[in-house]
Amino acid sequence: MAKERNNTTVTKFILLGFSDFPKLKIVLFTVFLGTYLLTVAWNLSLIILIRMDSYLHTPMYFFLSNLSFIDFCYVTSTTPKMLSDFFQKPKFISFMGCAMQYFFFSSLGLTECCLLAAMAYDRYAAICNPLLYTTIMSPTLCEQMVVGAYITGIFGSLIQLCALLQLDFCGPNIINHFFCDLPQLLVLSCSETFFLQLIKFVIAVIFGVTSVIIIMISYSYIVATILKISSLEGRSKAFNTCASHLISVTFFFGSGLFVHMHPSADNSLSYDKMAAVFYTVVIPMLNPLIYSLRNKEIKDALMRYKNKRVFSHCHS
Known part of the structure; x- marks a missing residue:
C-alpha cells in the first residue's frame, strides 16, 4: 500500500x-581526507x-589497473561530498544530485563485482591451464571482459535510476547517512517502492550472487590443481598468485553483504555507516596495497622505475 502523500x-x-x-568532527575529517588522498595517490600510481x-603488460595487471581505476572513481563518487559536508550546515544535496551520486556509486560497485569475477577466471586459466594461458586470455578477450563489466554495471545501475526517478518524495527529507544510498531513499519515498525493491533484489542476485558463484567455481578448480602440485614451493607460489585477489573479494563482498542483506533498524544505523565507510573508503585504499605488498612483480617494477630514475639523474 502506498504511503499517504501531502502536497509538498x-x-x-x-x-x-x-x-x-x-x-570528533575535526578528527574524522582529517582521517577521511588523509585516507582519500592516499587512495587517489596509490591507485593512480599503480595504474601509471x-x-x-x-x-606488467599481462592480463592479470590489465585487470588490476582497471580495478585501481574503478576504486579511484568509486571513492571519488562519495568522499569529496562527504568531506565538504563536515563544514556545511545544513548538509544539502539536490534530489537530482542525490540520484546521480547513487547512479555513479552503484555503477562502479556493480562493475567491480564483474571485474572481480573476471580476475578469478584469469587466475583459474593461469593455474589450471598454464600452457594455454596466453591463448585463453588473449588481449581481445581481456578487453571484452573489461568493457562488458563496465557496460553491464552501468546498465544495471541505469535500470535502478530510472525506477528511482519515478518515485515521489513528499517529506521528510533527512538521510541518516553520509551519501545517497538506495535503502535510505526508499524509506523516505511516499510512493509504492515494491517494484524498485524487486529490481534491487534481482540486480543484487544477478551481479552479487553470480559473481560469487563464478569466483567460488574458479577457486574450487584452483584449489584442486594446487593440491596436485607435489612440491611445497610450487604450492606456495600458486597460492600467492591468488591470495591478494581472495583478500579483496572477501573484503568487498563481505562488507557489502553486511550492509545490504540484514534488516535495518535504528540502532544499527551507526554500524551500517561504519560498514559503508569500510567498502566505500577503506577498501579502495587497501586494494593497491594488498596487490603491491604481496606481489614480487610489482616490487620489481618499482625497483626498475627507481633505478631508471637514478640512472637518468646521474646521466644528466
Whole structure:
C-alpha cells in the first residue's frame, strides 16, 4: 500500500553524515581526507606503473589497473561530498544530485563485482591451464571482459535510476547517512517502492550472487590443481598468485553483504555507516596495497622505475 502523500515535493535532501559524533568532527575529517588522498595517490600510481612497465603488460595487471581505476572513481563518487559536508550546515544535496551520486556509486560497485569475477577466471586459466594461458586470455578477450563489466554495471545501475526517478518524495527529507544510498531513499519515498525493491533484489542476485558463484567455481578448480602440485614451493607460489585477489573479494563482498542483506533498524544505523565507510573508503585504499605488498612483480617494477630514475639523474 502506498504511503499517504501531502502536497509538498522534496527537491533537496539533508545528509546527516557523521553528526552523531560532533566532538570528533575535526578528527574524522582529517582521517577521511588523509585516507582519500592516499587512495587517489596509490591507485593512480599503480595504474601509471602498470602502463609504463612492459613486464606488467599481462592480463592479470590489465585487470588490476582497471580495478585501481574503478576504486579511484568509486571513492571519488562519495568522499569529496562527504568531506565538504563536515563544514556545511545544513548538509544539502539536490534530489537530482542525490540520484546521480547513487547512479555513479552503484555503477562502479556493480562493475567491480564483474571485474572481480573476471580476475578469478584469469587466475583459474593461469593455474589450471598454464600452457594455454596466453591463448585463453588473449588481449581481445581481456578487453571484452573489461568493457562488458563496465557496460553491464552501468546498465544495471541505469535500470535502478530510472525506477528511482519515478518515485515521489513528499517529506521528510533527512538521510541518516553520509551519501545517497538506495535503502535510505526508499524509506523516505511516499510512493509504492515494491517494484524498485524487486529490481534491487534481482540486480543484487544477478551481479552479487553470480559473481560469487563464478569466483567460488574458479577457486574450487584452483584449489584442486594446487593440491596436485607435489612440491611445497610450487604450492606456495600458486597460492600467492591468488591470495591478494581472495583478500579483496572477501573484503568487498563481505562488507557489502553486511550492509545490504540484514534488516535495518535504528540502532544499527551507526554500524551500517561504519560498514559503508569500510567498502566505500577503506577498501579502495587497501586494494593497491594488498596487490603491491604481496606481489614480487610489482616490487620489481618499482625497483626498475627507481633505478631508471637514478640512472637518468646521474646521466644528466
